[in-house]
Amino acid sequence: MVSLLRFQTTLLTNGRATLSFTFKSTILNWKPLIPLNHSLFRFERKQLSSLSSSNMAQLINEAKAKDLIENVDTFLFDCDGVLWDGHGMIEGSLETLLKLKELGKKVFYVTNNSSKSRQHYLDRCKQLGFPAEKEEIVCTAYIAAAYLKKIQFEGTVYLIGKPDSLGEELSQVGIKYVGTGPDPLQGKLKDWLVMELDPEVKCVLVGFDPHISYMKIMKAATYLKNPNCLYLATNEDANLPAKGDVIVPGTGCMVVTVTHAAKRSPEIMGKPEAHMFEVLQQAHGLDPSRCLMVGDSLTTDMKFAKNCGMRSLLVLSGIATLEELNSKDAPSTPELYAPRLDELLKYI
Ligand SMILES: C[C@H](OP(=O)(O)O)C(=O)O
Numbered sequence: 001m002v003s004l005l006r007f008q009t010t011l012l013t014n015g016r017a018t019l020s021f022t023f024k025s026t027i028l029n030w031k032p033l034i035p036l037n038h039s040l041f042r043f044e045r046k047q048l049s050s051l052s053s054s055n056m057a058q059l060i061n062e063a064k065a066k067d068l069i070e071n072v073d074t075f076l077f078d079c080d081g082v083l084w085d086g087h088g089m090i091e092g093s094l095e096t097l098l099k100l101k102e103l104g105k106k107v108f109y110v111t112n113n114s115s116k117s118r119q120h121y122l123d124r125c126k127q128l129g130f131p132a133e134k135e136e137i138v139c140t141a142y143i144a145a146a147y148l149k150k151i152q153f154e155g156t157v158y159l160i161g162k163p164d165s166l167g168e169e170l171s172q173v174g175i176k177y178v179g180t181g182p183d184p185l186q187g188k189l190k191d192w193l194v195m196e197l198d199p200e201v202k203c204v205l206v207g208f209d210p211h212i213s214y215m216k217i218m219k220a221a222t223y224l225k226n227p228n229c230l231y232l233a234t235n236e237d238a239n240l241p242a243k244g245d246v247i248v249p250g251t252g253c254m255v256v257t258v259t260h261a262a263k264r265s266p267e268i269m270g271k272p273e274a275h276m277f278e279v280l281q282q283a284h285g286l287d288p289s290r291c292l293m294v295g296d297s298l299t300t301d302m303k304f305a306k307n308c309g310m311r312s313l314l315v316l317s318g319i320a321t322l323e324e325l326n327s328k329d330a331p332s333t334p335e336l337y338a339p340r341l342d343e344l345l346k347y348i
């Protein structure tokens with residue numbers, strides 16, 4: 001009797017390691033010691049059965065970590081859910097980045113979060129002890145302003161966003177904007193139908209805006225009736241990563257309401273689109289095949305890595321879950337995954 005026994009250790013998000021094995025026996029008279037329908041394996045079998053070996057994300061281990069250190073010069077880090085989240089810094093993230101800098105690796109911060117400016121992120125990195133220079137940080141507020149400057153935009157931006165993030169970045173490139181701050185419900189339908197809009201507005205830009213309102217959606221959608229009016233959005237993340245019971249709506253919730261009302265889709269400035277990588281590649285001459293994108297989202301970070309030709313490591317400390325990773329409908333499959341960034345630190 002010949003049987004092929006393949007062991008696989010899988011680290012679950014609760015830190016419990018489980019051993020699972022599959023066997024292919026040419027003569028099915030072999031009985032495994034532990035019945036395969038034992039609960040220990042039920043989860044594993046679903047996990048293994050839902051992933052074909054060709055596209056299975058691999059749990060990071062010593063050999064894979066050493067391969068990264070040998071073949072990756074540049075580490076691009078997503079921020080929310082990897083380095084920090086709503087509760088503060090994520091354990092081990094700072095130590096891991098400092099070790100990579102000690103090893104001479106280039107480190108960049110690539111965040112979809114449009115609630116803060118690039119300067120704010122620089123101040124935050126310094127405050128937390130992360131090694132960062134301003135040109136190593138790209139956030140979607142900065143990218144949106146840089147994009148409008150690159151296309152030599154002329155006119156005013158109707159901004160659904162914060163004055164101290166998108167507003168600050170637009171001002172820095174000399175672009176005028178209107179619309180920020182509270183815009184509560186006023187008047188009734190007969191008033192709305194005759195409301196005055198700013199004829200100078202030639203772009204609607206939607207980012208994170210805690211003052212999102214019915215009036216703002218109405219104004220944005222009305223500006224967008226003009227097909228020559230540009231429609232940009234910073235990102236489509238549905239939630240901000242914050243472990244706990246509360247769901248914190250992300251910028252994607254602001255974008256979908258304007259998109260639905262306007263019946264138009266925006267040009268997305270952030271991940272998974274390649275704008276942020278292109279800006280870094282142009283400024284620092286990056287070779288994507290020697291870059292690793294580390295993120296917590298399959299729909300943005302891991303797709304971004306794939307779109308830009310980079311290697312990818314998913315961490316389960318933020319938005320993505322092991323179940324989502326192993327689902328046959330997963331939006332993308334990273335090369336590697338780990339429970340948290342500092343899993344890498346164990347091996348380097
Ligand atoms: C979640 C996302 O930020 P990132 O994870 O890209 O830092 C966002 O704030 O919408």
Ligand SMILES: [Mg+2]
Pocket residue numbers: 078079080081082241295296297318
């Ligand atoms: Mg994230």
